[in-house]
Amino acid sequence: MQLFLLLLLLLHLHIHPALSGARIFSEYRALLSVKSSITEDPQSALSSWNASTSHCTWSGVTCQPSRRRVAVLNLSGSLSPDLAHLRFLSNLSFAANRFSGAIPAELSYLSALRVLNLSRNVFNGTFPSQLSLLKNLQVLDLYNNNMTGDLPLAVTQMPNLRYLSLSGSFFSGRIPSQYGQWEFLEYLALSGNLLRGPIPREIGNLTNLRELYMGYDNMYEGGIPPEIGNLSELIVFDAASCNLTGEIPASFAELKNLKLLHLFRNKLHGAIPEFIVDMPELEVLQLWENNLTWIIPQRLGKNGKLQMLDLSSNKLTGTLPPDMCFGNRLEFLFTGKNLLVGPIPDALGRCESLSWIGMGYNFLNGSIPRDLLGLPNLTYVKLKNNLLTGKFPISSRNDSQLRVLDISDNKIHGELPSWIGRLLYQGSSDMEEGRERSRHSVFFSVSRNKFDGTIPTSLCNATDLDGLDLSHNRLTGTIPQCLIEMSEKLRVMDLGGNNLTGVIPDSFPDGSCNLRTLILNGNQLEGELPKSLANCGTQLVVLDIGNNRIEDTFPCYLKNIDTLRILILRSNQFYGSINCLDGNTTWFNLQILDLALNHFVGKFPIRYFSSWKAMIGTENKTGFELQYITPVPDTPYQTRVTVTLKGNVLELMKILPIFTSLDMSCNGFDGHIPREIGEFKDLFALNLSHNAFIGQIPQALGKLTGLESLDLSSNKLVGEIPLQLADGLIFLSTLNLSFNQLVGKIPQIKQFATFLESSYEGNIGLCDFPMKENCIHEELGTSSSSEESHLHSGNLIDWNFLCVEFGFVFGFGTFIGPLIFWKRWRKCYYKHVDDIVFKMFPQAYMRLENHLKRAHKTQGRQARRNQGGRDY
DSSP: OOOOEEEEOOOOOOTTTTTHHHHHHHHHHHHHHHHHHHHEEOOOTTTTOOSSSSSGGGGTTETTOOOOOOOOOOOEEOOOOOGOOOOOOOOEEBSEEEEOOOOOOGGGGGOOOOOOOOOEEEEEOOOOGGGGGOOOOOOEEEESSSSSSSOOOOGGGOOTOOOEEEEOOOOEEEOOOOGGSSSOEEEOOOOOSSSSOOOOOGGGOOOTTTTEEOOOOOOOOOOGGGGGGGTOOEEEEESSOOOOOEEGGGGGOTTTOOOEOOOOOOOOEEOOOOGGOOOTTTTTEOOOSSSSSSSSSSTTTTOOOEEEOOOOOOOSSSSOOOOTTSSSSOOOEEEEESEEEEOOOOGGGOOTOOOEEEOSSSEEEEOOOTGGGTTTTEEEEOOOOEEEEEEOOOOSSSSSSOEEEOOSSSEEEEOOOTTGGGGGGOOOSHHHHHHHHTSSSEEEEESSSEEEEEGGGGGGGGGGGEEOOOOOSEEOSSSOHHHHHHGTTTOOEEEOOOOOOEEEOOOOTTTTTTOOOEEOOOOOOOOOOOOGGGTTTTTOOOEOOOOOOEEOOOOGTTTTTTTEEEEEOOOOOOEETTTTTTOOOOTOOOOEOOOOSSSEEEOOOOGGGOOOOEEEETTTTTGGGGOOOSSSTTTTTTOOOOEEEEEEEEEEESSOOTEEEEEEEESSEEEEEOOGGGOOTTTTTTOOSSEEEEOOGGGGGGGGGTTTTOOSSSEEEEOOOOHHEEEEEEOEEEEESSEEEEEEEEOOOOOGSSSOOGGTTTOOOOTTTTTSSOOOOHHHHHHHHHHHHHHTTTTSOOOHHHHHHHHHHHHIIIIIIIHHHHHHHHHHHHHHHHHHHHHHHHHHHHHHOOOHHHTTTOTHHHHHEOOTTOOO
């Protein structure tokens, strides 16, 4: 698909009265050449460029003395070298298009040029050294192209430069020391490249510099040069995300005009300097994701101009400064993920300018300030994972703008106020404005506190509510019917871990249910599962109603929900067969199925489940394509489900698509274990225990190469343990085959040589380690062999030695040799190692993924990264 961007074309032609007709004709032909090099003009913006009119009347062309303004076009192509004939051109802008190819060196003939703007295109190659002849150039903007090579030295020979942007390309190498010699430069942007080495101290010689951008994808060595403190006119210093180390230089105390300081996502250490509080003009301070320690200066904000403060994700201690909103200008305040203690300052409850607050993951205590949640401009509050106590703060506002309120994982108690719904944004009375604002989600979470009482029906008045998490409190009563009816808008409803009773209302909206996550686990709900839940079939990703008292047959109407990834019916009173799961089942994405502790009976129709692609796995899946399950990506909600793995009850928070689990335990399933289960190569855990399965353990289970937990205990299985099982399950860490009717020798290879007796107990026919009974036929064979070996030891070849030698040669020839000499085998091997390592160390692999993304940036990426999605 062809992409179109904007072109800003400013052609200022200073034509003198005595200009010859030949020169005018030359300029006329040059402009037509420019038009011919433009391959696409979908808006016909250059239709006036034709031979029937004077070129001074053409769109985007300005001839002296009049000045035509900007023409906004929609074009692409390449720059024509014939632009060199426009000798009186002073201002040339082809910004925001898809112009490609090299920058023409012929532009060096435009000696009158003062402004050259080629930003936001796809120019490539190196910067033409001939452009050093543009001695009158004052503005050079190459932002966001695909330029390569070292930073150009040619620009250092442009003595009149005031504005230079080389950011957002692929320039590499070091910053030349000559970049500190411009006398008039006011704006310098080198961010978003692949620069290395130290920042040269000569940058401190640019005494007229007002804005300096150095970060984003560059990977400098060392710290911030103290000479930057010499830039007394500096208003903006942005060196974010560029591997800086060391401390913030003391010389920054001289930057009295600084308004914006971005040093986030670096490796800076030490304390936040006290002199920062004395910067009289400072408006934006972003130091998040560093290694800063010690306390926050208690006078921070006293200059009365602070608008944004982000100190999150450091190791700061102590209490919050009391006057951060002095002057009532503070809009964004983020101090999350530190080691802060003490109360939230009461003064923040009077900060009417405040819009966003993020203080989660600290050790803050005390109550939430009384008036904080009623601030008129407040839209985002995140106080999760602290030690806050008291009751829910009272608010008198009826027109709240609050879109995100997350006070989860604290110790707040009491009842949820009956008026809680009015605290959340409820849409606009103006229809057009309402449509615009409805694009942004409204999220409310008080999970993991000590709230009691019933669920307030006023929550149903928050008509734009997108995510609701009341889980793990002490709430009682029934689920309000109006809350179920809200699933036309509501996408997340998590009421798990409470004491809710009654039935689940059968009122999911017909044809318009957008619910993606429904978690009711761990309550006392009863009755049947509502049939109207089928109305959510086009969106539902997570359904967890485990650990209740639901009495019903298997919900066959869910079998065609192809978006479903997690289905947990565990520990209820479901009964009957599950034979409705036939060849028409479309659980393409299902990765966790838990039917344990119910009353299901009959045969397990696994042979129909070829559509379970997530468990079967695909050959082209790689670790870099994997992301956590986020049913609603634009909300702060994290899916949490409880599963039983390796005999332990675990709560999974960040669930990767490679994690797959099948638990059918504690039911009445019978018949043979289907060998088709062996096709579930991505299965992580399999539990078929406490059923009535008969026959032998299928050899095909040995193909479950990713399996870490296998429980087939308490069935009626017979025969020997297949050798293929021991040979194939190389990652198995938990095995339970106890209380069956298995016989024979326990395999002593790979993981099976490590399991204890408890894995096999209750099988009277099993023998050898770790069981106490030895296999009788093996004892006889060993004795006979030993005696024969003793009689003929002098004449026998040392077969042990030869076997080792042969094994080495065979292993090298069949495995190591192809790994070295056969590229296809090597790529296949590395891919499987990637998958294995990703399962074992997912966090490390995610960090590797981020590193590779930085190292191999794709074309057209922007230098400045989006800062959204952070968990403050």
